[in-house]
Amino acid sequence: MASITSTATLLALAHDARAFFRVLCGQLVLDRADPIINPGAVSSHLHTTRPVRVTDGRSFDFEMTYDDARASSCSTCQPKADASNYWTPNLWYRAKNGTFHAFTVYYLQRPNVTAGVRAFPAGFRMIAGDPTKRSFSGSIEQRQITHMCIGQNDDDRESYPLPDHECQNGLRTQVFFPSCWTGKDVDTPDHKSHVAYPSLGYDGDCAETHPVRLISIFYEIMWDTVYDDQHPDKNDFPKEWWVPEGATQPFVLSNGDPTGYGFHGDFINGWDVDKLQAAADHCLAPSGVIQDCPLLELRTDYEKTECLQVPRVADETVGWVDRLPGCNPITSGPADAKMIPPSACGATTEIISKDSQQIKFPFISPVEGWTILGCAPDDINARVMSSERYANGAMTPKVCAAYCQEHGFEYAGVEYGSECFCDHAFDQSLLTARKCDVHCDGDSTVNCGGNARLAVYQRGAAPLAPAQASDTSLSPTSTEPTHGPLMVSTRGQDFKQLSVLRPGWEKVGCYIDTVKSRMLPIGPFTDDDMTPELCISRCEEDSYLYAGTEWAKECWCADDLPDDAQKANDMECDTPCAGDTALTCGGSLRVMIYLDADLNSDNDDEECVDALDGDGDGISHNGPTNQEQCEDVEGDCSIGMQPPSMRSLRNYLRVEQGNSSLGISV
Structure with missing residues (x-):
């Protein structure tokens, strides 16, 4: 289901004020990866991750350390000091998945009255919730995970199960994390024992066993369950509300949970500890607007949207599928569900190498005989390739490469679905972009750069193997049209x-x-x-x-x-x-x-x-x-x-x- 927004919030109580700030994060990847519960292996179910991508080909990975996170080259979250990883299961319409947009994390400064609030230490990680739950026990942990319809009527309140009626304005899920810490271990084998909830769950006093009050985290995920009558072909589910046998509503979590009791959240700290502590101590505005905390330098929208990653597990995650990815039969309870390892039902356990072309250059379509160099931001007033420009109304990377080779150029680049650029030299330090994902005019199954993004190739290299075909591939290969007649060509200038x-x-x-x-x-x-x-x-x-x-x-x-x-x-x-x-x-x-x-x-x-x-x-x-x-x-x-x-x-x-x-x- 489409997660419209998600927020992580940090809360602090100072001078009787409830201070907090929201961190808006975009989606990085939808994959069966969980470096806390299943380190080094494929996870049992699908997660949506809103974290960082790190240098040297390392990204949100199947194993993650604090140093890995701090080495990040980008993040989908606003503060530059935040390189944390946040992930949750995703929501499916029964037999059909949806798409994700943004995720918001609230950081709340809520200390004990006589004590301050501590930033998360280096190496800290934790989980909230239990993916096996299928009924409500009333525990303090379960009471911190709720769902609710947005802005519908006064009868709609936060509920522990998923709502049993249609949410006209979207569905929201909220997850409060524990905020009391032992002060010793940054993790434990169950990833829970080192932390505990305060007396009121989201607030209150910490027990003597967990005396250190941490800054509080609260995830807020908006699911786009609203049917768009104006664009029926864009919807992820039918217009008619229906209830499958044995259920109360048609949605199911990626761990096979139709109840909502098994929702959970994971967190790996990647903050600059000193900067988060300074924000907890001095950013005391009750507005929740992160711009009201001038201590935190923010990433631009460009920097956030350029932080992209493709799945490294070849699951079917697009369109109608026969079963949920992994081994996740739908189980309604009330007994706890059993987590089934992927190998038990024939689900793939292979992790695609991060050195493969489809992972290193996920959006750039290969051309035989040319090497993919990467994606570069472009500027119409200062083109990164300026010797020649060409368009024929049916552009593909193959067409562009053929044209540049025919005219004696070593470098070729495609942009905006329709443009081809050629040059004799190229500064590879400019390859700082990622989003070269606009479909080509000449073949919509391959990509031709992006909006002000140039996909760059170099001639004379060994032929490239096609990217592995799967439903998760964001840069599928296909047979491209042959080089056509020149229709528009300019040398050293832009189109008029x-x-x-x-x-x-x-x-x-x-x-x-x-x-x-x-x-x-x-x-x-x-x-x-x-x-x-x-x-x-x-x-x-x-x-x-x-x-x-x-x-x-x-x-x-x-x-x-x-x-x-x-x-x-x-x-x-x-x-x-x-x-x-x-x-x-x-x-x-x-x-x-x-x-x-x-x-x-x-x-x-x-x-x-x-x-x-x-x-x-x-x-x-x-x-x-x-x-x-x-x-x-x-x-x-x-x-x-x-x-x-x-x-x-x-x-x-x-x-x-x-x-x-x-x-x-x-």
Whole structure:
């Protein structure tokens, strides 16, 4: 199931205040790995991990030490001082898995009244919960793991089992970890005895046997159980709620648990101990906003999203599967379940070598006769390869390599699904990126770099063996098209943005698009003859104010732009149009937007437009207070009250009624 967000929180009590901060972490990998319970071997069930990737080919591994974590080259979590590893089982729809997004860890500073709170020592690790549980005993440990539907009605409260009804706004799971420590062992054979819960579970006093109060950890996982009616093909489960025989709801954890009692969490400390201690002592804001703790330097979104890893156990984790990965028959209890070793049911126990091409370069598709060097961030103003650039509308790595070799270059690079670059030299110190995962225009089963990410190859090496085929492979190989005719080629310069517009229309610019929240929601209208002119005429026909081209052949329309529209560089909208390769039609999740300036001027006088254009981009963004803003500048706003067309009527109604949106905040 899609885990939308997950939070780890640290809490501290100082001067009668409850201080804490949230650490937002993205998913690193979904794999049968558990270096605490199954060190050096394949785990019995699947986990979602939100940790670090470390240097020298080492990553979140089947065996991990504190030094391994501290040697990390990247992490999916915000604080640069945090190289910890956090993992939990993942949620499946009965017989179908989902996808994961983010994970949040709360760090709470809750000491005893007369004592301070300690940071986790080097080498510290622990687990919370028990994967074998299938019924509720009322123990203090079980009471610290709960589930609840989000924002549904007053009857929805935290419950120990998974909810027995549909959660309209998503499902949340919460895990509190023990926060009292013996002060001696950083781990014990059962990974629990060295820690204990305080008297109230999440708070209270520590027993004499475990007198040292540690900073508290609280995991919060949001599962995306909401069916998306607008994009039915994007859902991980059917729309209809159903209950399998012997169960109360259709979801099951990856350890075969349909009850929720067997949920658990694992933690390996990777913090810089001194910095975490300083944060516990001095970051006392009750807001939970990590930016309110200036002692902690944060990673950028780029740094977090570039920290990626592929599974090293070849399980089926995509689409419909016959059984849960590993040996995890669904057991409802009430007796405890037995953990079955993978070998008992024929599940794979092989760990793919981290030196293999598919692990070292998981997203870069191989080309025979060329060596994969890696993935490099690129900049349209300072290209890392600048000698020659080429596009033919059907790009693949093989096509690019053939073109560069034909023109005498040693290095080849593909980018953004459609672009090829060649050069005689390349600085390998630039290979610092990871996310070269955009599918190729010429073959969607292989990848051609990424968004401002160049997948780099060097000519003259021994042929590369194809990546091992499995359902977990993120860079599958296939037969690629042969080198085609040259359509666009530039030497030492970038593509030009070419467009021919209808009279009265003007270019707004290139914007970032997303699948679930389209910049222009009307569409798409696809056409193999797509050009900006064709798209504009299609939108103009229905009196839409905005038109946009995307991904060579898509056309989208709208009456206005969202308030949170994110502008991209125009050069990111450089995919050749399907109908005329001399013109450009947006890009992958990049839409080139055009405005009907004549229609816009019919609906708003100049002063009203000035009032509404708060961000200075020349576009009026409509909202519930447009009329008031017009009147504030003493403009003639009567046109806004008397819409002359159906498009304007739609806009007028939107102004009067306002816009509403639903979101989940954690």
